[in-house]
Amino acid sequence: METTSFTYKTGPCSDVLIIGGGLAGMYSALAAAESGAAVRILCKSKTGGSGNSVVAMSVHRFAPDAPGLREDYRRRFLASGAGQQDAEIAAFFVDHAAAAMERLRGLGLPLEYRTLSENGGEYPYLACCSPKQGRILTKAVREKLNEYPNITVEDGVTVCDILTENGRAQGVLALCGGEMRVYPAKTLILCCGGAGNVYAATSNTHDVTGDGYAMAARCGLPLRGMEFVQFYPYRIYSPKRADIFPDLFDHGAVLRNEKGERFMDCAKYPMKELENRDVVARAEFAEKEVRLDLSGCDKAYLERECPNIARMARDNPDKPLLIRPVAHFFMGGVPLRTDCSTDVAGLYACGEVTGGLHGANRLAGSALTETVVFGAIAGKNAAEYAAADADTPETAAAAGRVLSTYPELGTDPLRDLRDDLRETMQKDASVIRTKEGMEQALGEIDKIKAALCERRPASLAKWNELRNMLLTAEGVTRAALERKESLGAHCRAD
Template sequence: MSINFAGQFDVIVVGGGLSGMHAAIEATRNGTNVAIISKKKTGKSGASVVSKSIHRFSPEDPDLRRNYFNRALEAGRYMNDKALLKVLVDNGSDAVKKLLSYIPNLYLNNKSDDGLLYSNIAYHNPKKGVFITSRIREYIEDHTCISIFDGFTGVEIMTKNNSVSGLIVEKDNELQYFLAKSIILATGGYAYIYKETSTTNDETGDGIAMALRKGLSAIDMEFVQFYPYRVVSPAIHDIFPNLFSEGAIFVNEKNERFMESFPKKELENRDTLSREIFNQKEVFLKLENCSTSYLLKESPELLAIQKKYPNKPLKVVPKAHFSMGGICIKPDCSTDLDGLFACGEVTGGLHGANRLAGYALTETAVFGPIAGKNAALHAKDKNHEAINAEITFLPRIGQDNVIAIKKQLRDTMWKKTGIAKSKEELLDAQETISKLKSQLDKCQPSKLKDWIETYNMLIVAHVMIKSSLLRQESRGAHFR
């Protein structure tokens, strides 16, 4: 398959979500020409668009910052990379203040979603992440010269003399390549390898798979957070955790408040709450003690569901939500491959075994600019290298549909490697993934993008299962 030249840039950012856009803005501010490569529309893709827009950050008071640091360590079951966590805690406040300068309707609130001391959060009104991502896309278009390539899937990082030299991409079953002095991976996580997920269908682990193919290390791949705050019937809707500070409760099929004995009740860490929900036969959300005026203000969609289906209970089931594992990075967002940087959910180590609520978007606002700045500084000292764009693992285009393989992969991961894992089921999943890989290798797909995504998902699923087998203890989001 021929690979045509598409252009050259100092810095290429792979991913059009919040992390990628923050990185691109900072890279161009540092005097480099920058391109964003995004599978879908930049600013309308990635997990950030379906978030609740919450940015948790630590206050400037040193004692409170230590409290925040320790709280994140506790949530991560003390497996966090402390150097990365310090960067997040020390820089979160300034990062959020920068957002306030160009995102309208972003508000600060002194009431946290856990009802405790950790009360510094910023959020958009209405609480939908797509308003933030769309506004940053508008900022890029109005105030920068960043080139945006939507509908392009990153396929392979090109290297020369052990340094990044470019990127091979796919669009409409054709391959192209860009030259680059620095590349930033901001492709998000891998929660979409599960059948039931709260994230978007572009979270297929592409960046992690690309990095692994270059011999880089991943960390904490066994830790996938399941979001316990999702109503699945009679309609699907995410629950804003502040509801539980205003009277909402969870009950089981016996109408028992099964979280009553826990110190923070329904506001326990997500790993604990998801496991307790899993242990019940059925779980329902009850809103009788929440005022109608509060629901109208904070969660009108949930109130509308209740009014539309007055005789149906609000059933709750946890969904795969956030992957704590990913590419190993240093505090400057560099990797062990010269010229390759990474930021956001594609990376691992920051959150340890479980992410604290509200830190995902703050992570994008902190580490995105760090990656952008350092990628730009690296690019200034480099020249473009002449290369031969080659790739060996892709199939020929044909008539095969690989969606069935992707579906079986996601079904297997949900049934065998979900909230609770056992050695037997993990081994079963491992065998199935191996068989699916063999099937995929024989395919000649009609849509190359689907094949690439499925290939990446199989790589990530294999590593996730292997990591889960190695960790025989239960810790955080990994429950054996």
């Protein structure tokens, strides 16, 4: 690749610089600010209005310290991870979830305790007051940030690379509009979410493109468990897009194939549509078409809890509500530690960008709890690290090294390469995987990488996003090829 010399401006130095404006980012900002640090959030989109935290269905699962309940949660959490979790971290998480939920509620946010009917049991969780929409919570947390004069929020800033020197984080290189900026910082918290958009069909918001995995990998961090991608089986994609809360199937909704058969109603699936997500996703994957049938559904429940779906059905009486499994959650990522540190000194990580907590599959409702439990820890520890550190961050040499790898600009929108990558991953590395398919996918990824080196991108932001998606897709596919047995959300057909 031809090299070029970009110029950049240098922004102010932060004690704690947070990459990502989802729930993990905002919650870690609150904790760092409470510890007295000068905090800056850089968000590619809009802090509190972007990322999967906004579209989440607002289930924050936890277990109170009551006889049997916590043990049951621990057992179910570990069973879901199929032995691939870091046991110490899983136990830590289960033990800290209830207190973290109580602290979250103590912020005076619009949350209430509820119970979830699942597999014949009733389980506690914290949720936004009706309707269950993550954006109600993220908006409230975003408003909380305004109460702290030591938090600065910069939206529309894409972090492209983490700058390191001698194994220590020094700051980041970011794009703001067409302008390059270096932001020096004493500590960084990486929390830019997962990577659903490496697949053509996803429930994720458009800004979730694997940037965190790729940035971590580029600064030498290993990633763990990247083959474990959860596919959500309850996504309506036509006539409009919407996610269904699985509770709906407890209130009379059913899935049917194009012949009208309720294909989950057989001895193989005792829990019917409420089988584990990966089981339902695989059953759907085998059908030509899957429809949501609301004819037997409790109408009052539907109107109250899923007003968007009730409206969609009302507005389109002649159109079937079509469903397909979509890339939903990445269990893998930057190895999570209980103190949220990483192998790069001064770099912390929390939220979906981390891996190891959920193992091979995630128990529903535990990702939002994770952002809160570990967001608080990352923020506090990063602030303490910054307070104890007298060194001034040194960014110039690292910025020069990184910029020498950036391409000449031209006019190419790169859209075809992005589409090719997403379709390839969907076809060959999604719900059901084979050696042959994944080898084809890797071949295609190599071709797209080679093409990206030849092209002159119209926008550095698009180029950066695509290189991140490629690195993430390659990581997922290589890990999936390596793992020959089916486990959790990873299913091998060969």
